[in-house]
Amino acid sequence: MPSIANLHLTLSLLLSILPLLSSSSPFQQDPIRIDPYIIDYRNGTIVRNNTLHLSSVPPTNGNDFQCKDITINIPSYRRHLRARVFLPAQPNSNRRIPVLVYFHGGGFCIGSPFYKNDTAYMAKVAAKAHVIALSLDYTLYPEGTVWDSYEDAWAFLKWVVAHKFDSHLPGSDPWLARFGDLDRVFVGGDSAGGNIAHHMAIKAGQAQLPEYVRLVGAFLAMPYFLGSSRVGLEPETITTSNNFKIWDYVCPNCTAGVDDPLINPGGPGAPSLRGLGCGRMMVYVAQYDELRERDVKESGWPGQVELVEAKGQPHVFHIQDPDSLAATNLIDDVQKFLNA
Ligand SMILES: *[C@@H]1O[C@H](CO)[C@@H](O)[C@H](O)[C@H]1NC(C)=O
Numbered sequence: 001m002p003s004i005a006n007l008h009l010t011l012s013l014l015l016s017i018l019p020l021l022s023s024s025s026p027f028q029q030d031p032i033r034i035d036p037y038i039i040d041y042r043n044g045t046i047v048r049n050n051t052l053h054l055s056s057v058p059p060t061n062g063n064d065f066q067c068k069d070i071t072i073n074i075p076s077y078r079r080h081l082r083a084r085v086f087l088p089a090q091p092n093s094n095r096r097i098p099v100l101v102y103f104h105g106g107g108f109c110i111g112s113p114f115y116k117n118d119t120a121y122m123a124k125v126a127a128k129a130h131v132i133a134l135s136l137d138y139t140l141y142p143e144g145t146v147w148d149s150y151e152d153a154w155a156f157l158k159w160v161v162a163h164k165f166d167s168h169l170p171g172s173d174p175w176l177a178r179f180g181d182l183d184r185v186f187v188g189g190d191s192a193g194g195n196i197a198h199h200m201a202i203k204a205g206q207a208q209l210p211e212y213v214r215l216v217g218a219f220l221a222m223p224y225f226l227g228s229s230r231v232g233l234e235p236e237t238i239t240t241s242n243n244f245k246i247w248d249y250v251c252p253n254c255t256a257g258v259d260d261p262l263i264n265p266g267g268p269g270a271p272s273l274r275g276l277g278c279g280r281m282m283v284y285v286a287q288y289d290e291l292r293e294r295d296v297k298e299s300g301w302p303g304q305v306e307l308v309e310a311k312g313q314p315h316v317f318h319i320q321d322p323d324s325l326a327a328t329n330l331i332d333d334v335q336k337f338l339n340a
């Protein structure tokens with residue numbers, strides 16, 4: 001059985017050192033190790049497993065898609081946001097096309113839209129589903145908190161949606177302004193990105209004018225949700241898995257731990273899914289993924305939820321091999337979902 005906690009990694013042994021700006025503390029703290037992803041020496045030195053990082057690729061066009069990177073400077077937002085954007089090679093010019101706002105995976109502390117496989121996957125989605133796909137390079141822990149991740153995602157989503165009201169807004173994106181159907185905006189994401197997409201849908205449902213964000217649907221690919229009580233077929237050992245360690249690491253201030261509403265959508269204090277700000281949801285789970293049981297089907301949400309299980313597949317199999325048959329099937333399902 002493939003390693004179920006494997007969050008994307010498969011290549012060789014290389015490390016990079018990303019010294020943070022913070023100064024070292026006189027108090028020695030034990031390093032936090034989440035093998036094989038990250039070591040945080042808690043003195044300002046973070047060592048990430050650079051296997052993936054080395055796979056960053058520049059934005060290049062393919063036969064059936066165009067690709068570019070954008071930096072967005074939203075007035076009043078405290079940091080610039082970067083994203084990789086995908087457009088079909090020949091976008092329909094008679095009818096505007098759906099917009100997919102996407103969040104990559106990596107346990108809130110690793111990952112990037114600029115990695116080779118994330119890029120390959122998004123390009124296929126944009127080309128096949130004939131949509132504009134935008135994948136956000138959101139803040140990761142410990143450079144920021146998980147709240148910064150969600151905040152970046154929300155600022156980005158609002159910026160995308162604002163093209164509906166003003167295609168000449170300062171810093172608007174010409175692809176969105178020209179081709180995007182802002183009445184057909186979807187959110188989506190893998191793993192931690194699926195968690196973020198879920199919270200964006202909740203926030204869209206709660207938002208009041210002028211923060212009006214209307215979403216058609218949300219696509220959650222093997223979303224990262226946890227909880228202290230076991231669900232369904234979850235193994236006893238799950239609480240010793242990386243999935244739990246990572247949450248403790250990235251959210252040290254979540255006093256309820258894995259029952260924090262951010263990570264346990266069915267836990268105490270979690271917002272009711274009745275208020276989700278979209279009409280449709282597709283949740284993809286993988287058979288060999290320990291996160292598979294925590295779907296949102298039993299939530300009382302009145303919308304349409306489609307649950308698909310990829311047989312024989314591990315966590316985020318579509319990123320581990322975007323050319324595989326299973327990934328192709330997933331992309332076909334995304335295509336149908338976005339164009340239904
Ligand atoms: C980096 O990840 C790869 C793939 O999972 C693993 O083989 C390697 O041991 C990791 N390196 C470190 C230093 O953890």
Ligand SMILES: *[C@@H]1O[C@H](CO)[C@@H](O)[C@H](O)[C@H]1NC(C)=O
Pocket residue numbers: 019024041043044045
């Ligand atoms: C933090 O500790 C590690 C391991 O002891 C060391 O290699 C590194 O240089 C330290 N970083 C800083 C900024 O002091």
Ligand SMILES: *[C@@H]1O[C@H](CO)[C@@H](O)[C@H](O)[C@H]1NC(C)=O
Pocket residue numbers: 145250251252253
């Ligand atoms: C946790 O809370 C402390 C005290 O409020 C704060 O200094 C720290 O930055 C917080 N850490 C995170 C990761 O939110």
Ligand SMILES: *[C@@H]1O[C@H](CO)[C@@H](O)[C@H](O)[C@H]1NC(C)=O
Pocket residue numbers: 008009010011052055117319320321322323
């Ligand atoms: C990226 O995809 C290729 C197959 O296309 C696979 O061999 C490789 O392991 C993947 N890399 C990562 C880091 O998942």
